[in-house]
Amino acid sequence: MFDVVDPQAPVTAALVEALGSAVVLLDAQGVAQALSPAMLALIPALEKGQPLTLVLRDPDLIDAIEEVSRHGGRKIVELIERVPVERTFRIHIAALKGGGWRRAVMLTFEDLSELRVTERMRVDFVANASHELRTPLASLLGFVETLQGPARNDTGARDRFLSIMREQGLRMARLVDDLLSLSRIELRAHLAPETPVDLAGISREIVDSLTLMARERNVNLRLEMPAEPVKVAGDRDELLRLMENLVENAIKYGREHGEVFIEVADGPAEASVSVRDDGPGIAPEHLPRLTERFYRVDTAASREAGGTGLGLAIVKHIVLRHRGRLTIESALGQGATFKAILPRLSPQSRSTSA
CATH class of the missing domain: 1.10.287.130 (Signal transduction histidine kinase, dimerisation/phosphotransfer (DHp) domain)
Known part of the structure:
Protein backbone atom coordinates (compact mmCIF):
# COMPACT_ATOMS: atom_id res chain seq x y z
CA MET A 1 0.00 0.00 0.00
CA PHE A 2 1.14 3.56 -0.71
CA ASP A 3 2.26 5.50 2.34
CA VAL A 4 -0.12 8.42 1.77
CA VAL A 5 -2.59 9.30 4.48
CA ASP A 6 -4.85 12.09 3.25
CA PRO A 7 -6.06 11.91 -0.38
CA GLN A 8 -7.54 15.40 -0.01
CA ALA A 9 -4.26 17.06 0.99
CA PRO A 10 -3.06 19.66 -1.54
CA VAL A 11 0.37 18.05 -1.80
CA THR A 12 -1.23 14.69 -2.65
CA ALA A 13 -3.39 16.20 -5.37
CA ALA A 14 -0.40 18.11 -6.76
CA LEU A 15 1.63 14.90 -6.87
CA VAL A 16 -1.08 13.02 -8.80
CA GLU A 17 -1.64 15.92 -11.20
CA ALA A 18 2.09 16.00 -11.97
CA LEU A 19 2.22 12.34 -13.02
CA GLY A 20 2.65 11.40 -16.66
CA SER A 21 0.57 8.23 -16.32
CA ALA A 22 -3.23 8.07 -16.33
CA VAL A 23 -3.97 8.13 -12.58
CA VAL A 24 -7.05 8.93 -10.50
CA LEU A 25 -7.08 9.17 -6.70
CA LEU A 26 -10.31 8.20 -4.93
CA ASP A 27 -11.18 8.91 -1.33
CA ALA A 28 -12.76 6.30 0.94
CA GLN A 29 -16.20 7.06 -0.53
CA GLY A 30 -15.02 6.51 -4.11
CA VAL A 31 -15.04 10.21 -5.03
CA ALA A 32 -12.28 11.45 -7.35
CA GLN A 33 -9.97 13.81 -5.45
CA ALA A 34 -7.21 14.20 -8.05
CA LEU A 35 -6.73 13.27 -11.72
CA SER A 36 -3.56 13.42 -13.78
CA PRO A 37 -3.66 15.22 -17.17
CA ALA A 38 -3.20 11.85 -18.92
CA MET A 39 -6.26 10.53 -17.06
CA LEU A 40 -8.37 13.48 -18.19
CA ALA A 41 -7.22 12.95 -21.77
CA LEU A 42 -7.98 9.23 -21.62
CA ILE A 43 -11.48 9.51 -20.12
CA PRO A 44 -12.63 13.17 -20.35
CA ALA A 45 -15.95 12.41 -18.62
CA LEU A 46 -14.17 11.85 -15.28
CA GLU A 47 -14.35 14.90 -13.03
CA LYS A 48 -12.79 15.86 -9.74
CA GLY A 49 -15.31 15.80 -6.91
CA GLN A 50 -17.57 13.20 -8.55
CA PRO A 51 -17.84 9.45 -7.82
CA LEU A 52 -15.96 7.29 -10.31
CA THR A 53 -19.02 5.06 -10.69
CA LEU A 54 -20.93 7.85 -12.44
CA VAL A 55 -18.68 7.29 -15.46
CA LEU A 56 -17.32 3.75 -15.13
CA ARG A 57 -20.10 1.37 -14.12
CA ASP A 58 -18.34 -1.93 -14.77
CA PRO A 59 -19.35 -4.37 -11.96
CA ASP A 60 -15.93 -6.07 -11.82
CA LEU A 61 -14.16 -2.72 -11.47
CA ILE A 62 -16.57 -1.51 -8.77
CA ASP A 63 -16.18 -4.79 -6.82
CA ALA A 64 -12.38 -4.60 -7.07
CA ILE A 65 -12.30 -1.00 -5.80
CA GLU A 66 -14.62 -1.95 -2.94
CA GLU A 67 -12.45 -4.92 -1.95
CA VAL A 68 -9.19 -2.95 -2.02
CA SER A 69 -10.79 -0.05 -0.12
CA ARG A 70 -12.01 -2.39 2.63
CA HIS A 71 -9.14 -4.84 2.91
CA GLY A 72 -6.14 -3.03 1.43
CA GLY A 73 -3.60 -4.50 -0.95
CA ARG A 74 -3.67 -4.35 -4.74
CA LYS A 75 -5.74 -5.71 -7.61
CA ILE A 76 -5.56 -5.58 -11.38
CA VAL A 77 -8.74 -5.42 -13.48
CA GLU A 78 -9.22 -5.40 -17.23
CA LEU A 79 -12.03 -3.12 -18.41
CA ILE A 80 -13.56 -3.17 -21.90
CA GLU A 81 -15.63 -0.16 -23.00
CA ARG A 82 -17.91 -0.76 -25.99
CA VAL A 83 -19.06 2.78 -26.80
CA PRO A 84 -18.47 5.03 -28.62
CA VAL A 85 -15.71 2.67 -29.81
CA GLU A 86 -14.25 -0.42 -28.20
CA ARG A 87 -11.40 0.36 -25.79
CA THR A 88 -9.54 -1.92 -23.39
CA PHE A 89 -7.87 -0.79 -20.16
CA ARG A 90 -5.75 -2.60 -17.61
CA ILE A 91 -6.40 -0.89 -14.27
CA HIS A 92 -4.03 -1.21 -11.31
CA ILE A 93 -5.83 -0.55 -8.02
CA ALA A 94 -3.81 0.11 -4.86
CA ALA A 95 -4.93 1.11 -1.36
CA LEU A 96 -3.45 4.04 0.54
CA LYS A 97 -2.41 3.65 4.18
CA GLY A 98 -4.41 5.19 6.95
CA GLY A 99 -8.12 5.90 7.27
CA GLY A 100 -10.85 3.93 9.05
CA TRP A 101 -12.66 0.81 7.94
CA ARG A 102 -12.33 1.98 4.31
CA ARG A 103 -9.24 3.32 2.59
CA ALA A 104 -8.58 5.74 -0.21
CA VAL A 105 -7.37 4.05 -3.40
CA MET A 106 -5.26 5.01 -6.39
CA LEU A 107 -6.14 3.74 -9.87
CA THR A 108 -3.59 3.66 -12.69
CA PHE A 109 -5.00 3.10 -16.18
CA GLU A 110 -3.04 1.39 -18.94
CA ASP A 111 -4.64 1.72 -22.40
CA LEU A 112 -4.42 -1.66 -24.17
CA LEU A 191 -8.48 8.44 -31.29
CA ALA A 192 -11.18 10.76 -32.62
CA PRO A 193 -9.85 13.15 -35.32
CA GLU A 194 -9.80 16.84 -34.41
CA THR A 195 -8.55 18.56 -37.59
CA PRO A 196 -11.07 20.87 -39.35
CA VAL A 197 -12.03 19.36 -42.72
CA ASP A 198 -14.41 20.75 -45.36
CA LEU A 199 -16.84 17.93 -46.22
CA ALA A 200 -18.20 19.86 -49.21
CA GLY A 201 -14.73 20.40 -50.65
CA ILE A 202 -13.88 16.72 -50.28
CA SER A 203 -17.10 15.73 -52.06
CA ARG A 204 -16.33 18.07 -54.97
CA GLU A 205 -12.79 16.67 -55.21
CA ILE A 206 -14.01 13.06 -55.38
CA VAL A 207 -16.72 13.84 -57.93
CA ASP A 208 -14.14 15.54 -60.15
CA SER A 209 -11.72 12.61 -59.86
CA LEU A 210 -14.38 9.97 -60.66
CA THR A 211 -16.04 11.79 -63.57
CA LEU A 212 -14.06 9.79 -66.15
CA MET A 213 -14.99 6.49 -64.51
CA ALA A 214 -18.65 7.53 -64.47
CA ARG A 215 -18.47 8.60 -68.13
CA GLU A 216 -17.17 5.14 -69.11
CA ARG A 217 -20.38 3.63 -67.69
CA ASN A 218 -22.51 6.48 -69.02
CA VAL A 219 -23.40 7.47 -65.48
CA ASN A 220 -24.20 11.10 -64.65
CA LEU A 221 -22.87 12.39 -61.31
CA ARG A 222 -25.00 15.06 -59.63
CA LEU A 223 -23.63 16.92 -56.62
CA GLU A 224 -25.69 19.15 -54.35
CA MET A 225 -23.99 21.00 -51.50
CA PRO A 226 -24.11 24.31 -49.62
CA ALA A 227 -22.21 27.25 -51.02
CA GLU A 228 -20.35 27.65 -47.71
CA PRO A 229 -17.78 25.11 -46.40
CA VAL A 230 -19.19 22.32 -44.23
CA LYS A 231 -16.61 21.86 -41.48
CA VAL A 232 -16.32 18.63 -39.49
CA ALA A 233 -13.58 17.37 -37.16
CA GLY A 234 -11.94 14.74 -39.31
CA ASP A 235 -9.03 13.02 -40.96
CA ARG A 236 -8.89 14.35 -44.52
CA ASP A 237 -7.36 11.21 -46.06
CA GLU A 238 -9.91 8.94 -44.40
CA LEU A 239 -12.86 11.12 -45.44
CA LEU A 240 -11.54 11.15 -49.01
CA ARG A 241 -11.42 7.36 -48.87
CA LEU A 242 -14.95 7.23 -47.46
CA MET A 243 -16.34 9.40 -50.27
CA GLU A 244 -14.34 7.58 -52.92
CA ASN A 245 -15.65 4.17 -51.81
CA LEU A 246 -19.28 5.29 -51.67
CA VAL A 247 -19.27 7.06 -55.06
CA GLU A 248 -17.27 4.28 -56.75
CA ASN A 249 -19.73 1.68 -55.46
CA ALA A 250 -22.66 3.71 -56.74
CA ILE A 251 -21.05 3.96 -60.19
CA LYS A 252 -20.09 0.26 -60.33
CA TYR A 253 -23.26 -1.29 -58.93
CA GLY A 254 -25.84 1.31 -59.93
CA ARG A 255 -27.66 1.38 -63.26
CA GLU A 256 -25.63 1.82 -66.41
CA HIS A 257 -26.82 4.97 -68.19
CA GLY A 258 -28.15 6.02 -64.80
CA GLU A 259 -27.48 8.78 -62.28
CA VAL A 260 -25.68 9.01 -58.96
CA PHE A 261 -26.82 11.74 -56.56
CA ILE A 262 -24.35 13.07 -53.99
CA GLU A 263 -25.76 15.45 -51.39
CA VAL A 264 -23.87 17.28 -48.64
CA ALA A 265 -26.12 18.65 -45.89
CA ASP A 266 -25.25 20.95 -43.03
CA GLY A 267 -26.86 21.25 -39.62
CA PRO A 268 -26.22 22.90 -36.26
CA ALA A 269 -24.79 19.75 -34.63
CA GLU A 270 -24.23 17.32 -37.49
CA ALA A 271 -23.26 17.30 -41.14
CA SER A 272 -23.97 14.52 -43.58
CA VAL A 273 -23.10 13.26 -47.02
CA SER A 274 -25.37 10.84 -48.86
CA VAL A 275 -24.76 8.90 -52.07
CA ARG A 276 -27.79 7.54 -53.92
CA ASP A 277 -27.92 5.45 -57.09
CA ASP A 278 -30.86 4.38 -59.23
CA GLY A 279 -29.68 0.80 -59.66
CA PRO A 280 -31.38 -2.54 -58.95
CA GLY A 281 -31.40 -2.02 -55.19
CA ILE A 282 -30.52 -4.45 -52.41
CA ALA A 283 -32.80 -7.04 -50.83
CA PRO A 284 -33.65 -6.37 -47.13
CA GLU A 285 -31.93 -9.53 -45.86
CA HIS A 286 -28.57 -8.26 -47.11
CA LEU A 287 -28.68 -4.77 -45.58
CA PRO A 288 -27.54 -5.64 -42.00
CA ARG A 289 -24.45 -7.46 -43.33
CA LEU A 290 -23.24 -5.06 -46.02
CA THR A 291 -20.49 -3.58 -43.85
CA GLU A 292 -19.04 -6.95 -42.86
CA ARG A 293 -15.61 -7.75 -44.24
CA PHE A 294 -15.75 -9.66 -47.50
CA TYR A 295 -19.55 -9.80 -47.51
CA ARG A 296 -20.87 -9.54 -51.04
CA VAL A 297 -24.47 -9.52 -52.28
CA ASP A 298 -23.29 -10.91 -55.63
CA THR A 299 -19.79 -12.37 -55.36
CA ALA A 300 -19.27 -12.80 -59.10
CA ALA A 301 -20.45 -9.28 -59.96
CA SER A 302 -18.32 -7.78 -57.18
CA ARG A 303 -15.15 -9.49 -58.34
CA GLU A 304 -15.88 -8.70 -61.98
CA ALA A 305 -16.19 -5.02 -61.01
CA GLY A 306 -12.84 -5.19 -59.19
CA GLY A 307 -14.31 -5.16 -55.69
CA THR A 308 -12.44 -6.62 -52.72
CA GLY A 309 -15.42 -6.93 -50.37
CA LEU A 310 -13.81 -4.45 -47.98
CA GLY A 311 -15.04 -1.08 -49.26
CA LEU A 312 -18.07 -0.72 -47.00
CA ALA A 313 -16.19 -2.17 -44.02
CA ILE A 314 -13.65 0.62 -44.50
CA VAL A 315 -16.46 3.19 -44.75
CA LYS A 316 -18.06 1.90 -41.54
CA HIS A 317 -14.82 2.05 -39.56
CA ILE A 318 -14.02 5.55 -40.82
CA VAL A 319 -17.46 6.75 -39.73
CA LEU A 320 -17.08 5.10 -36.32
CA ARG A 321 -13.64 6.66 -35.81
CA HIS A 322 -15.20 10.04 -36.56
CA ARG A 323 -17.90 9.28 -33.93
CA GLY A 324 -20.59 9.33 -36.61
CA ARG A 325 -23.28 7.03 -37.98
CA LEU A 326 -23.77 5.19 -41.27
CA THR A 327 -27.27 4.51 -42.56
CA ILE A 328 -28.21 2.34 -45.54
CA GLU A 329 -31.60 2.46 -47.23
CA SER A 330 -32.57 0.33 -50.20
CA ALA A 331 -35.33 -1.70 -51.77
CA LEU A 332 -35.31 -3.94 -54.82
CA GLY A 333 -35.78 -1.91 -57.96
CA GLN A 334 -35.40 1.43 -56.14
CA GLY A 335 -31.66 1.94 -55.87
CA ALA A 336 -29.69 2.39 -52.66
CA THR A 337 -28.74 5.34 -50.45
CA PHE A 338 -25.68 5.36 -48.20
CA LYS A 339 -25.52 8.23 -45.72
CA ALA A 340 -22.62 9.15 -43.44
CA ILE A 341 -23.59 11.46 -40.57
CA LEU A 342 -20.70 13.16 -38.78
CA PRO A 343 -20.50 15.53 -35.79
CA ARG A 344 -20.17 19.18 -36.76
CA LEU A 345 -16.97 20.94 -35.75
CA SER A 346 -17.34 22.33 -32.22
CA PRO A 347 -17.57 26.12 -31.82
CA GLN A 348 -14.23 26.15 -29.95
CA SER A 349 -12.52 24.31 -32.80
CA ARG A 350 -14.13 26.59 -35.37
CA SER A 351 -12.83 29.68 -33.63
CA THR A 352 -9.37 28.14 -33.31
CA SER A 353 -9.24 27.22 -36.99
CA ALA A 354 -10.68 30.51 -38.21
Missing part, protein backbone atom coordinates in the same frame (compact mmCIF):
# COMPACT_ATOMS: atom_id res chain seq x y z
CA SER A 113 -6.74 -0.69 -27.04
CA GLU A 114 -4.04 -0.46 -29.68
CA LEU A 115 -2.43 -3.72 -28.56
CA ARG A 116 -5.75 -5.62 -28.60
CA VAL A 117 -6.68 -4.22 -32.01
CA THR A 118 -3.27 -5.20 -33.37
CA GLU A 119 -3.66 -8.74 -32.05
CA ARG A 120 -7.14 -9.04 -33.53
CA MET A 121 -6.03 -7.56 -36.84
CA ARG A 122 -3.18 -10.04 -37.08
CA VAL A 123 -5.59 -12.96 -36.62
CA ASP A 124 -8.17 -11.47 -39.00
CA PHE A 125 -5.55 -10.66 -41.61
CA VAL A 126 -4.23 -14.22 -41.69
CA ALA A 127 -7.72 -15.73 -41.83
CA ASN A 128 -9.24 -13.32 -44.35
CA ALA A 129 -6.21 -12.74 -46.55
CA SER A 130 -5.42 -16.43 -46.86
CA HIS A 131 -9.02 -17.14 -47.92
CA GLU A 132 -9.31 -14.28 -50.40
CA LEU A 133 -5.84 -14.69 -51.88
CA ARG A 134 -6.16 -18.43 -52.42
CA THR A 135 -8.18 -18.16 -55.66
CA PRO A 136 -6.08 -15.57 -57.52
CA LEU A 137 -2.88 -17.29 -56.39
CA ALA A 138 -4.15 -20.64 -57.65
CA SER A 139 -5.05 -19.00 -60.97
CA LEU A 140 -1.61 -17.43 -61.31
CA LEU A 141 0.15 -20.70 -60.54
CA GLY A 142 -2.05 -22.56 -63.01
CA PHE A 143 -1.33 -20.10 -65.80
CA VAL A 144 2.40 -20.13 -65.05
CA GLU A 145 2.47 -23.93 -65.27
CA THR A 146 0.52 -23.81 -68.54
CA LEU A 147 2.90 -21.24 -70.02
CA GLN A 148 5.85 -23.33 -68.94
CA GLY A 149 4.32 -26.45 -70.47
CA PRO A 150 1.60 -26.90 -73.14
CA ALA A 151 1.39 -23.20 -74.11
CA ARG A 152 5.15 -22.61 -74.14
CA ASN A 153 5.17 -21.77 -77.86
CA ASP A 154 1.56 -20.59 -78.24
CA THR A 155 1.78 -16.81 -78.72
CA GLY A 156 -1.99 -16.27 -78.65
CA ALA A 157 -2.45 -18.25 -75.43
CA ARG A 158 0.53 -16.51 -73.84
CA ASP A 159 -0.89 -13.04 -74.49
CA ARG A 160 -4.32 -14.09 -73.24
CA PHE A 161 -2.94 -15.72 -70.09
CA LEU A 162 -0.65 -12.80 -69.31
CA SER A 163 -3.61 -10.44 -69.50
CA ILE A 164 -5.55 -12.60 -67.04
CA MET A 165 -2.51 -12.91 -64.79
CA ARG A 166 -2.18 -9.14 -64.72
CA GLU A 167 -5.83 -8.79 -63.65
CA GLN A 168 -5.34 -11.35 -60.86
CA GLY A 169 -2.17 -9.56 -59.72
CA LEU A 170 -3.99 -6.22 -59.61
CA ARG A 171 -6.83 -7.85 -57.67
CA MET A 172 -4.37 -9.11 -55.04
CA ALA A 173 -2.73 -5.68 -54.87
CA ARG A 174 -6.13 -4.02 -54.28
CA LEU A 175 -6.96 -6.58 -51.63
CA VAL A 176 -3.69 -6.03 -49.73
CA ASP A 177 -4.13 -2.24 -50.01
CA ASP A 178 -7.67 -2.40 -48.59
CA LEU A 179 -6.62 -4.74 -45.79
CA LEU A 180 -3.80 -2.40 -44.80
CA SER A 181 -6.12 0.63 -44.96
CA LEU A 182 -8.67 -1.10 -42.76
CA SER A 183 -5.94 -2.10 -40.30
CA ARG A 184 -4.66 1.46 -40.02
CA ILE A 185 -8.16 2.83 -39.41
CA GLU A 186 -8.93 0.21 -36.75
CA LEU A 187 -5.61 0.87 -35.06
CA ARG A 188 -6.60 4.51 -34.51
CA ALA A 189 -10.30 3.91 -33.82
CA HIS A 190 -10.00 5.11 -30.20
